[in-house]
Amino acid sequence: MKITFYGHASLGIEVGGKHIIVDPYISANPNAAHIDIDTLKADYILLTHAHGDHILDVEAIAKRTNAVIVSNAEIAGYYGAKGFQSHPMNHGGSWNFDFGKLKYVNAIHSSSFPDGSYGGNPGGFVIEGEHKNVYIAGDTALTMDMKFIPMRTKLDLAILPIGDNFTMDVEDAIIASDFLDCDKILGYHYDTFGYIEIDHEESIRKFFNKGKDLMLLEIGSSIEL
Numbered sequence: 300m301k302i303t304f305y306g307h308a309s310l311g312i313e314v315g316g317k318h319i320i321v322d323p324y325i326s327a328n329p330n331a332a333h334i335d336i337d338t339l340k341a342d343y344i345l346l347t348h349a350h351g352d353h354i355l356d357v358e359a360i361a362k363r364t365n366a367v368i369v370s371n372a373e374i375a376g377y378y379g380a381k382g383f384q385s386h387p388m389n390h391g392g393s394w395n396f397d398f399g400k401l402k403y404v405n406a407i408h409s410s411s412f413p414d415g416s417y418g419g420n421p422g423g424f425v426i427e428g429e430h431k432n433v434y435i436a437g438d439t440a441l442t443m444d445m446k447f448i449p450m451r452t453k454l455d456l457a458i459l460p461i462g463d464n465f466t467m468d469v470e471d472a473i474i475a476s477d478f479l480d481c482d483k484i485l486g487y488h489y490d491t492f493g494y495i496e497i498d499h500e501e502s503i504r505k506f507f508n509k510g511k512d513l514m515l516l517e518i519g520s521s522i523e524l
């Protein structure tokens with residue numbers, strides 16, 4: 300499994316020979332100016348919630364690639380009504396896709412579309428594929444529900460928001476990683492706007508002091524699991 304960071308909460312995942320894009324907010328992110336959305340491959344687009352900083356580039360990518368948009372029922376329905384391919388899920392449910400097994404899990408946040416449409420309730424995803432398991436938290440507060448995830452799935456990586464203000468901060472993300480029983484963390488949802496700027500070295504050190512590895516990727520760079 301290969302995971303590429305496209306800035307903010309945007310990810311590319313290659314698994315089972317398929318290309319997945321998560322929460323594409325790239326074309327308006329000045330930090331991601333070197334990423335051209337017209338070159339991104341996508342068989343699926345996973346959306347954690349409907350906020351503008353997670354869905355901005357969905358339609359452009361889906362129109363070009365014909366990717367299947369996977370999200371909660373309301374978000375899938377919103378795009379389905381516009382003629383896009385979609386797959387509706389809801390909290391606690393899993394589906395065996397051709398890239399692996401995907402579960403939609405709880406997040407504590409909000410989820411309206413920029414145009415005011417109802418975006419259901421926000422979530423995160425657990426992906427099980429190629430004998431590697433990854434949790435993508437989405438925008439969320441620290442929540443006890445995270446303790447359920449390792450009861451079913453031994454995680455190899457947890458992708459957690461760490462920018463504070465709209466989501467968990469670093470300290471809560473460290474507690475989250477305890478709940479998740481996962482010491483390998485990819486941080487996201489930081490630095491994009493003034494509200495969520497973080498000190499990289501201090502954040503990495505705080506995780507390190509708890510015996511955990513926080514990775515902060517350059518935009519456009521990848522890790523292999």
Ligand code: NI
Pocket residue numbers: 348350408409438465
């Ligand atoms: Ni949000």
Ligand code: MN
Pocket residue numbers: 308350352353438465488
């Ligand atoms: Mn967000």
